[in-house]
Amino acid sequence: MTLLELEGLTASYGPVQVLEGVSLSVPDNGAVGILGANGAGKTTTLRAISGTVRAGGRIVFDGKDIRGLRPDQVAALGIAHVPEGRGTLGDLSVRDNLRVGAYLRRDRKGIAADIDFCLELFPNLQDRITSNASALSGGEQQMLAVARAIMSKPRLLLLDEASLGLAPSTAKNVYDAIRHLRLTLGIAMVVVEQNANLAFTLVDSATVLETGRSVLTGTSAELKGMDEIRRAYLGG
Ligand code: ATP
Secondary structure (H helix, E strand, O other), X not given: OEEEEEEEEEEEEOOEEEEEEEEEEEEXXXXXXXEEOOOOOHHHHHHHHHOOOOEEEEEEEOOEEOOOOOHHXXXXXXXXXXXXXXXXXXXXXXXXXXXXXXXXXXXXXXXXXXHHHHHHHOHHHHHOOOOEXXXXXXXXXXXXXXXXXXXXXXXXXXXEOOOOOOOHHHHHHHHHHHHHHHHHHOOXXXXXXXXXXXXXXXXXXXXXXXXXXXXXXXXXXXXXXXXXXXXXXXXX
């Protein structure tokens, strides 16, 4: 079953059209990457899905066209967005950031159990549970941003540049944890990532954007084998 389908997605900032036809299909439990150069429209695609940018075309989630819904309505359907720059709340503790992630939920026992689950998944956060988010390292903040998103019990996670600004070993740890999360919870994901090598450790397939258009889609194995992908995104 397909969980999310983008068809001919378009979007503009004022007079400047930045998406001109993005197509993408995410199966239930699948993880799909979006690759592309700076400015290709990757972040805007995620914003269109989460309702923070107005879009044209079709955005079908779980069989319903959700284009035009407000961000809170999209979130309530089970789509959680981990934005570039992480968006954790610096003045709040790690625990309170996790609670904020669960703000739509009323099951107190379930929330407590899921906080424990997140702390098992990201043991660094356990050690910093009472620290303000602003006191965490970049890698810890990224883990907190993912954990906070998980607290809403999403069916689909939108992940924007989770490796940005992190040392390579830290980025790998973050991706290892996200992969574990994917295997454990079976959450579907759309993964925007500059570092294609890292993306391919997590996603089953990916689409390549060029100036706001999907130009190539394939499985991770197919894409890794293509010379133009290797040259453009894999450092050789
Ligand atoms: P990056 O990795 O640099 O974030 P991207 O592929 O995610 O690149 P987008 O951030 O989606 O690309 O940006 C697509 C285009 O839209 C770029 O040309 C960018 O300069 C422009 N853009 C992005 N945000 C805005 C905005 N708020 N107002 C005007 N133009 C914007």
